[in-house]
Structures are given as C-alpha cells and as structure tokens.
Amino acid sequence: xxxxxxxxxxxxxxxxxxxxxxxxxxxxxxxxxxxxxxxxxxxxxxxxxxxxxxxxxxxxxxxxxxxxxxxxxxxxxxxxxxxxxxxxxxxxxxxxxxxxxxxxxxxxxxxxxxxxxxxxxxxxxxxxxxxxxxxxxxxxxxxxxxxxxxxxxxxxxxxxxxxxxxxxxxxxxxxxxxxxxxxxxxxxxxxxxxxxxxxxxxxxxxxxxxxxxxxxxxxxxxxxxxxxxxxxxxxxxxxxxxxxxxxxxxxxxxxxxxxxxxxxxxxxxxxxxxxxxxxxxxxxxxxxxxxxxxxxxxxxxxxxxxxxxxxxxxxxxxxxxxxxxxxxxxxxxxxxxxxxxxxxxxxxxxxxxxxxxxxxxxxxxxxxxxxxxxxxxxxxxxxxxxxxxxxxxxxxxxxxxxxxxxxxxxxxxxxxxxxxxxxxxxxxxxxxxxxxxxxxxxxxxxxxxxxxxxxxxxxxxxxxxxxxxxxxxxxxxxxxxxxxxxxxx
Amino acid sequence: xxxxxxxxxxxxxxxxxxxxxxxxxxxxxxxxxxxxxxxxxxxxxxxxxxxxxxxxxxxxxxxxxxxxxxxxxxxxxxxxxxxxxxxxxxxxxxxxxxxxxxxxxxxxxxxxxxxxxxxxxxxxxxxxxxxxxxxxxxxxxxxxxxxxxxxxxxxxxxxxxxxxxxxxxxxxxxxxxxxxxxxxxxxxxxxxxxxxxxxxxxxxxxxxxxxxxxxxxxxxxxxxxxxxxxxxxxxxxxxxxxxxxxxxxxxxxxxxxxxxxxxxxxxxxxxxxxxxxxxxxxxxxxxxxxxxxxxxxxxxxxxxxxxxxxxxxxxxxxxxxxxxxxxxxxxxxxxxxxxxxxxxxxxxxxxxxxxxxxxxxxxxxxxxxxxxxxxxxxxxxxxxxxxxxxxxxxxxxxxxxxxxxxxxxxxxxxxxxxxxxxxxxxxxxxxxxxxxxxxxxxxxxxxxxxxxxxxxxxxxxxxxxxxxxxxxxxxxxxxxxxxxxxxxx
Numbered sequence: 010x011x012x013x014x015x016x017x018x019x020x021x022x023x024x025x026x027x028x029x030x031x032x033x034x035x036x037x038x039x040x041x042x043x044x045x046x047x048x049x050x051x052x053x054x055x056x057x058x059x060x061x062x063x064x065x066x067x068x069x070x071x072x073x074x075x076x077x078x079x080x081x082x083x084x085x086x087x088x089x090x091x092x093x094x095x096x097x098x099x100x101x102x103x104x105x106x107x108x109x110x111x112x113x114x115x116x117x118x119x120x121x122x123x124x125x126x127x128x129x130x131x132x133x134x135x136x137x138x139x140x141x142x143x144x145x146x147x148x149x150x151x152x153x154x155x156x157x158x159x160x161x162x163x164x165x166x167x168x169x170x171x172x173x174x175x176x177x178x179x180x181x182x183x184x185x186x187x188x189x190x191x192x193x194x195x196x197x198x199x200x201x202x203x204x205x206x207x208x209x210x211x212x213x214x215x216x217x218x219x220x221x222x223x224x225x226x227x228x229x230x231x232x233x234x235x236x237x238x239x240x241x242x243x244x245x246x247x248x249x250x251x252x253x254x255x256x257x258x259x260x261x262x263x264x265x266x267x268x269x270x271x272x273x274x275x276x277x278x279x280x281x282x283x284x285x286x287x288x289x290x291x292x293x294x295x296x297x298x299x300x301x302x303x304x305x306x307x308x309x310x311x312x313x314x315x316x317x318x319x320x321x322x323x324x325x326x327x328x329x330x331x332x333x334x335x336x337x338x339x340x341x342x343x344x345x346x347x348x349x350x351x352x353x354x355x356x357x358x359x360x361x362x363x364x365x366x367x368x369x370x371x372x373x374x375x376x377x378x379x380x381x382x383x384x385x386x387x388x389x390x391x392x393x394x395x396x397x398x399x400x401x402x403x404x405x406x407x408x409x410x411x412x413x414x415x416x417x418x419x420x421x422x423x424x425x426x427x428x429x430x431x432x433x434x435x436x437x438x439x440x441x442x443x444x445x446x447x448x449x450x451x452x453x454x455x456x457x458x459x460x461x462x463x464x465x466x467x468x469x470x471x472x473x474x475x476x477x478x479x480x481x482x483x484x485x486x487x488x489x490x491x492x493x494x495x496x497x498x
Numbered sequence: 499x500x501x502x503x504x505x506x507x508x509x510x511x512x513x514x515x516x517x518x519x520x521x522x523x524x525x526x527x528x529x530x531x532x533x534x535x536x537x538x539x540x541x542x543x544x545x546x547x548x549x550x551x552x553x554x555x556x557x558x559x560x561x562x563x564x565x566x567x568x569x570x571x572x573x574x575x576x577x578x579x580x581x582x583x584x585x586x587x588x589x590x591x592x593x594x595x596x597x598x599x600x601x602x603x604x605x606x607x608x609x610x611x612x613x614x615x616x617x618x619x620x621x622x623x624x625x626x627x628x629x630x631x632x633x634x635x636x637x638x639x640x641x642x643x644x645x646x647x648x649x650x651x652x653x654x655x656x657x658x659x660x661x662x663x664x665x666x667x668x669x670x671x672x673x674x675x676x677x678x679x680x681x682x683x684x685x686x687x688x689x690x691x692x693x694x695x696x697x698x699x700x701x702x703x704x705x706x707x708x709x710x711x712x713x714x715x716x717x718x719x720x721x722x723x724x725x726x727x728x729x730x731x732x733x734x735x736x737x738x739x740x741x742x743x744x745x746x747x748x749x750x751x752x753x754x755x756x757x758x759x760x761x762x763x764x765x766x767x768x769x770x771x772x773x774x775x776x777x778x779x780x781x782x783x784x785x786x787x788x789x790x791x792x793x794x795x796x797x798x799x800x801x802x803x804x805x806x807x808x809x810x811x812x813x814x815x816x817x818x819x820x821x822x823x824x825x826x827x828x829x830x831x832x833x834x835x836x837x838x839x840x841x842x843x844x845x846x847x848x849x850x851x852x853x854x855x856x857x858x859x860x861x862x863x864x865x866x867x868x869x870x871x872x873x874x875x876x877x878x879x880x881x882x883x884x885x886x887x888x889x890x891x892x893x894x895x896x897x898x899x900x901x902x903x904x905x906x907x908x909x910x911x912x913x914x915x916x917x918x919x920x921x922x923x924x925x926x927x928x929x930x931x932x933x934x935x936x937x938x939x940x941x942x943x944x945x946x947x948x949x950x951x952x953x954x955x956x957x958x959x960x961x962x963x964x965x966x967x968x969x970x971x972x973x974x975x976x977x978x979x980x981x982x983x984x985x986x987x
Contacts, residue, residue: 176895181895181936224937227939250739268706275709452723
C-alpha cells in the first residue's frame with residue numbers, strides 16, 4: 010500500500026503517510042510542562058506506527074489558559090526534549106510540536122480580536138514564534154507546525170473576516186498573509202533553512218462571510234512559496250459562530266463551524282478531503298510538490314489508500330480514529346483490520362476538551378487514561394465469549410430496537426449495520442447491551458450484527474446477524490404499489 | 499450538447515435540461531394575484547429558452563405575509579391559468595408552480611415552530627397541499643413542485659432538528675418523512691397518477707446538528723419511491739442561524755446557511771453539485787431513474803454540460819444566472835456564449851428579497867424592472883464603441899487598481915481576470931469605470947480585461963488586456979529565492 014511508503018517531508022523522512030494531527034489532551038497541568046500522562050499518550054501513538062505525530066498545541070507565549078503545554082520559555086525544553094527522545098527511542102515516527110498563539114477570552118464572552126493588537130504586539134508574536142521554533146529544534150523535534158487554523162491568532166489574520174485596516178489586513182489577501190510571511194522570515198533567521206516547518210490552516214472557514222477553498226488555494230500556494238514543509242488542512246472551528254454559555258469561557262467548537270471541524274456520526278465519511286485535493290492540485294499546477302495532509306472522518310483503510318495512491322493528497326491525518334485505536338496503522342499493515350477499534354464519531358472527546366477535562370476515548374475500558382495496551386505486543390488472545398444467536402431485534406415506530414446478552418469479559422460492543430447496497434457501517438459503539446436505530450428507511454432491508462470487544466480492547470467474534478425491514482406505513486405501501494418493480498415512472 | 503436534449507420528467511417533456519429554479523420576485527401585491535410584471539418576468543424566461551420554469555413559491559394557505567403569490571383559493575386560478583397559457587404560447591418551456599406552506603414569524607423575532615402544530619393543523623396542511631396541486635392542474639400548469647427546502651414547513655419536518663415527539667418526528671427519519679408521505683398520498687387522491695409533482699429539498703441543511711447528504715440520500719430515495727417526478731436539490735437557507743435585526747421579521751438567508759444557499763462571489767463554482775450527484779447515484783443504485791436537478795453557482799456552459807453528459811445529474815438549475823440573462827440557454831445553443839450577461843454573484847437580488855423589495859438584477863440597465871429585451875429577437879447590433887488602449891492599471895498595497903474610459907452608450911462593464919493557469923473569471927460587473935482587485939496573490943501574473951455592455955444589454959468588444967504582477971514584499975522575495983526554480987524543497 011502506498012499509505013505505508015516513506016515520504017520525505019522537507020527533509021524529515023516519514024516512515025509512512027499516516028499522521029496524528031494535533032489533539033488537545035488536557036493532560037498537562039496549568040504549568041505547561043510535559044508530564045508522564047502526556048508522554049504515555051504520544052509514545053502510544055509511536056507504538057501504533059503513525060508516521061508523523063503532531064504534538065498538541067503548545068503556546069509560544071505566556072498568556073493564561075487552562076491546562077496547556079508551553080514552549081514559551083527555555084525552561085520547557087528539557088521536558089519537550091525528553092518527550093521527543095522517547096518517541097525516537099520507540100519507533101521511526103517523526104514528531105513535531107504544533108505551536109500556537111491565541112488571544113484572550115473571558116467568561117463574560119468578551120474576546121480579544123486581532124484589531125486590538127498594536128504593531129509592537131505583532132512584532133512580539135513574530136519573535137515568539139521564532140523563539141518557539143528554535144526551542145523545538147533544540148529539543149530535537151523533527152520539525153514544527155504553525156497552528157494557523159481554527160479560532161486562533163494566525164488563522165484570524167488569514168481570515169476573510171480580518172478586521173485590520175493596515176498592512177496586516179486592509180481588506181486584501183496580501184495583507185492577511187503578511188503576518189505569517191514575517192513569521193516564516195523570522196523562523197528562517199532563527200533556525201536556518203533545514204528545519205522543516207509545516208502549517209496547519211483552514212481549507213474553508215465555514216462561517217458567514219468566511220473564506221472558502223478559493224482563498225485556501227492561494228494561501229496554500231503562498232505557504233508553499235515560503236518553504237512550508239507541508240500543508241495540513243482542517244476546516245471550521247471558529248469563535249464567530251460559537252455558542253456562549255453564561256459564565257463560561259467561549260469555546261470555538263460549539264457552533265456550526267465546530268460541527269464541521271470534528272464532523273459527528275451524522276456526517277458522511279471524509280466530508281472535506283476534496284478540499285485538500287483541490288489545494289494539492291492547485292499548488293502542483295504552480296510547480297510545487299509540497300506535501301498536503303488532509304483530515305476529517307477518515308477511518309476506512311481503503312479510503313485512506315485511495316486518497317494517497319491517486320495523488321489526491323500525500324498524508325492522511327486521523328485524529329479521533331487514532332485516539333480510539335493508536336494501533337490502526339499496524340493493524341492495517343498487518344492485515345488485521347477487523348481488530349481495529351473503530352471510532353464511532355460520538356465526539357465525547359470533543360466534549361471533554363470543551364469542558365477542559367482530560368481527553369479520553371469513550372471506547373476505552375472504563376477508567377483508562379490511555380488507550381489499552383497494544384495487543385500486537387501483548388499478544389492478547391481474541392476474546393471469544395460471544396457466540397450463537399444472542400442478538401434479538403424488534404421493530405416499530407420507525408425504529409429498530411436491538412438487544413443482546415452481555416457476555417463475561419465484554420467491555421463494549423460495536424453495532425454494525427449493512428445496507429441494501431452492501432455498505433457496512435459501524436453505526437455506534439456502546440457499553441450497554443441494547444441499541445436503537447432511528448435513522449433508517451422503511452421498506453429497505455438492513456442487516457445488523459454486534460461485535461464485542463474484551464476489556465483489554467481486543468476484538469471479539471461477532472454475534473449472529475439479523476436482517477430486518479421496517480414495514481412501510483400502510484398509505485406509503487399503497488402509494489408505492491405502482492412502482493413495485495423498483496422503477497419510477 | 500446533452501444539455502439541449504429533451505428529457506421526460508414524469509410525463510412532462512422538457513425541451514432541454516435547463517431549469518429556472520423558484521426565485522422570489524416580490525413583484526406581486528399582497529393580494530397574491532398574478533400581475534403583468536410577474537407575467538413579463540416568466541415570459542422572458544420562456545423567450546430565453548429555459549426547459550423548465552418553476553414559478554416562485556406560492557402559498558397553499560392564507561397566512562399573512564409580504565408580497566407573495568397565492569394558490570390557496572380558486573379565485574387565483576384564472577390568473578395562474580393566464581400565466582401558464584402565456585408561457586405555452588411563447589415556447590416549448592414547461593412551467594410548474596412551486597407551492598409552499600410557511601409558519602408564522604413576528605418582528606419580535608418570535609417564530610412559530612412545527613412542534614406548535616396540532617394534528618388538526620397538520621391534517622389541514624395535507625389538505626391545503628392537495629387542493630393547491632389540484633388548482634395547479636386546473637390552471638394548466640405542466641406539474642407542480644412541493645417546496646420542502648430552506649426554512650419552511652415541509653423542510654422543518656424533514657429536518658434533523660424536527661422537535662416533534664409524535665409520529666411526525668419522534669427522533670426518527672421515518673417520523674420526519676411522515677408528513678410529506680401523507681401529502682403525496684393526498685395529492686394522488688386529488689389529481690390522480692399522471693400529474694407530475696416534483697420536490698425541492700435540501701441536500702445539506704448547513705446548520706449546527708443539521709442533516710447532511712447522508713440523510714438527504716435516504717430522503718431522496720423515499721421521495722422517488724413515492725413517485726416524485728423529479729428531485730430538485732438546494733442547501734441551507736434556514737431560520738436556525740438567521741441574524742435577527744431588531745424590529746424586522748426574521749429572514750432565513752442572513753446566517754451561514756444563507757451564504758451556502760446563494761453562494762456569493764467568494765465561493766468556488768458549483769460548490770454543491772457533488773451532493774446532487776451523490777443523491778442521484780444513490781437512488782439509481784436502488785433502481786430509480788427519477789431525474790435529479792442541481793443548482794448553486796453554475797454559470798459556465800461547459801460545467802453544465804459536463805454535469806449532465808456524465809450522468810451526475812439530469813437537470814441544471816440556474817437561478818441568479820438566468821435572472822441576469824434569461825437568454826443564457828439560447829445564447830449557448832447558438833454558440834454566442836460571449837454575449838451572455840454573466841452573473842457576478844454580487845447578491846443584490848438576495849438583498850432585495852430580504853428587504854421585501856422588487857427583485858431585479860444589478861446588471862440590468864438602470865431602472866429596468868425586467869431583463870433587457872432578447873437581443874436575439876431584437877437583433878440589436880453588437881455595441882462597439884469601446885476600442886483601443888483605454889484600460890490602465892496601477893498596483894500597490896496588495897491591490898491592483900483598474901481604470902478605464904467611459905464610452906458613450908456603455909451601461910456596464912464586466913471585469914475579466916485570467917490567472918496563471920489560464921482560468922478566465924468574471925471577477926465583477928460594475929457600472930462605474932474603476933475597480934480594485936483585493937484578492938490576488940503577489941508574485942503571480944494576472945491578466946485583466948474589461949468588456950463593455952450596451953444599454954440594451956448587448957455585448958460589446960473588449961478593452962485592451964493588461965497583465966500585471968503584484969510585487970512580492972522584499973522579505974518574501976528573499977525567503978522565496980531558494981525556491982526560485984518553481985519547486986519546493
């Protein structure tokens with residue numbers, strides 16, 4: 010598979026094209042130092058075989074925030090260096106920190122916007138990013154990534170809603186690009202030409218009057234011209250449409266743009282990959298081979314392979330899917346796809362981030378702070394207590410209700426549904442022994458099967474399969490009768 | 499071109515695959531009767547050669563609203579019949595009314611939601627739709643279209659945000675589909691099987707927690723099963739994210755979902771066509787040939803042809819583009835594409851609708867209530883006063899400023915820009931003789947040319963062309979130097 014071929018990214022050789030995008034863990038203290046929990050989280054990704062690990066956003070400045078890593082002072086370097094060393098000792102994975110500058114927000118709902126920044130403030134941000142990249146290099150990271158996406162400072166400059174009237178905005182695309190250009194210039198002064206610096210930015214802001222892929226292509230081209238090692242695309246996640254709950258600090262993933270940023274179970278697979286492909290194709294047409302990474306609800310190995318083998322993109326970012334199962338890369342490579350713990354896009358992880366709580370996956374065993382041990386190393390046996398016809402189904406009121414027997418040792422169950430076209434979908438993953446399907450069309454056969462996972466996360470055998478068809482309401486049957494041959498008039 | 503091949507839509511034979519989607523005109527009085535201005539608007543589309551004309555939404559009920567057509571009583575039939583007759587006398591175009599039910603809204607921002615409807619209210623809506631379709635048939639329309647899109651009653655039932663707890667919602671897709679099923683049943687009782695009834699619905703709600711194309715596929719399949727003559731896809735346009743201005747009735751196109759519904763000039767071409775193609779492909783895989791119509795910023799004839807010739811969709815809806823130039827179909831068919839008055843997606847039309855003002859196109863001659871006369875019939879000569887090197891350009895501050903001489907008889911000018919890849923774009927259409935480009939990338943050549951149109955709307959010759967490259971800021975040039983061969987590292 011092309012997905013597992015190495016890739017040269019600005020001089021850093023990724024062992025494969027699978028990336029852990031930056032994900033907040035809320036595992037650090039407010040002091041901003043790397044701790045054991047954080048180290049365990051990233052080492053786990055290295056164990057699982059991801060080619061590029063982007064460490065969660067760490068602040069380049071000292072502004073107060075909740076639990077958040079910091080790279081704003083030399084005192085953070087030893088901890089960061091220890092983390093990078095652990096990854097390098099564990100695997101061939103490359104590791105880069107995502108570095109971030111953010112504006113102030115208050116519980117009142119007030120937030121600082123970029124038009125409040127003086128030129129001296131902007132000069133300071135330029136310096137802070139340069140110093141942070143220099144610290145990343147000193148800590149022996151393989152590169153760094155500028156966080157220029159979502160609701161944060163750099164993205165607010167790139168935004169079509171940039172309100173500044175001066176050379177850092179002024180209602181022109183060039184003005185919006187000015188800050189990140191200066192930051193790249195300063196980074197090159199500070200660390201030279203051979204330290205790879207990628208950029209994460211938005212393919213579409215998904216807000217009213219926000220920019221679309223039309224601008225993102227031009228932004229991507231400029232970043233390529235500036236020597237960005239890679240372009241990593243995200244979407245949405247803005248403050249502009251955030252829902253402010255009284256007494257709480259605004260959280261930029263609570264509005265529609267937050268839906269898009271981390272698309273939930275009601276979204277189709279890969280809803281944004283086509284934007285990344287458009288941007289890749291555009292910069293390529295202008296002579297740049299800069300690798301492009303995409304992310305957003307990619308979970309199927311065949312989808313991932315298709316995206317890289319067709320050249321649509323170069324790197325596959327899997328965030329929630331690798332949180333659920335860091336062994337996704339190894340399991341795919343070893344032909345053990347059926348053992349992957351599949352993310353069901355329930356977004357508990359998103360909710361935990363939003364409440365500044367330590368981010369875990371709801372699919373892990375109760376109480377676990379990290380993904381269960383790598384069963385490839387632990388050689389855990391397949392868990393096989395679930396056998397026979399234990400699944401029963403009842404239908405009515407536009408729903409299918411599933412029930413099954415709890416089996417000893419079962420920690421959770423994937424509910425698999427196969428539609429009339431043969432598409433298999435994990436429609437939910439639950440820890441209880443019942444589930445209802447509210448989102449199906451009457452008159453169509455659906456085949457259900459439940460798959461149990463053991464408490465160590467290892468995959469179990471599947472239950473019996475039951476095919477059910479919700480009856481069409483009587484009047485719909487009568488209406489449908491003239492077309493019962495399956496063809497419209 | 500396949501675009502100009504006839505298409506059988508549930509028994510109505512379209513002369514080609516170009517559709518005028520329903521567009522509010524605000525030309526009617528509050529009495530709801532067809533008047534001369536409205537008739538002129540639709541006859542103009544027929545003159546221009548659109549295959550299917552969907553008349554603006556007309557209410558099936560008596561609820562108060564601004565200027566809006568009505569089909570809620572037999573007294574409206576003669577006026578509607580006269581309109582249908584005029585279209586049929588003018589052309590082979592088919593004409594259907596879009597019929598709508600909407601909920602109450604108040605200037606306070608309050609709006610009635612569907613959970614406030616009693617079962618008796620719902621039964622009444624079912625009857626109102628049935629009676630309205632029967633009136634459409636009596637008025638000799640070729641069919642009818644149910645408005646089940648945007649912020650209106652039927653769409654609110656289909657919505658993933660449907661709040662009802664009973665059989666018309668109940669948190670199931672089947673519940674959400676229940677009302678439209680009953681309406682189809684009643685329509686068949688009232689008008690029989692042979693009167694084509696299409697449905698417009700949303701491919702994606704584009705609101706927080708709204709439905710996506712995943713549900714739209716299932717909705718489309720059910721509508722096909724119910725015998726819908728065609729499926730016409732739109733997106734967004736919801737109340738949920740509308741911006742409420744104090745003292746004004748909420749207008750459902752003021753939020754992000756409104757941006758998506760009528761994508762402005764900062765959107766790429768055809769941002770939603772892929773949804774329609776997904777839905778077409780899904781219902782086809784289930785054995786249904788129901789024609790699918792798409793719409794949303796389609797202006798290029800080659801794009802339109804590609805969509806139908808590849809089978810991605812069957813019908814091309816062009817709303818703002820046909821408002822700007824109803825002769826688009828004839829001009830394409832006759833090989834006179836360069837004479838098309840191209841929509842620049844300035845959305846003045848959208849703004850006029852939002853303020854309940856008569857909807858015109860800013861590209862029409864000043865004061866005109868209708869598109870200029872069909873120059874194919876009027877045989878107006880090409881207007882050729884603009885010649886020679888009249889365009890001048892200056893650059894600076896991240897902008898390119900264009901100026902040109904006003905020529906006698908010129909009513910407006912298209913500003914055309916060609917990028918480095920050879921893509922020609924009409925970046926704006928203006929009535930003044932200057933324009934600034936704020937949205938271009940420094941270091942890239944752009945070729946500008948201005949094309950003048952005469953006061954009768956006829957196309958003129960183009961100005962001289964000027965190619966300019968905005969200089970890269972000095973530091974960006976230095977940064978870029980190592981990659982001056984056009985390739986990244």
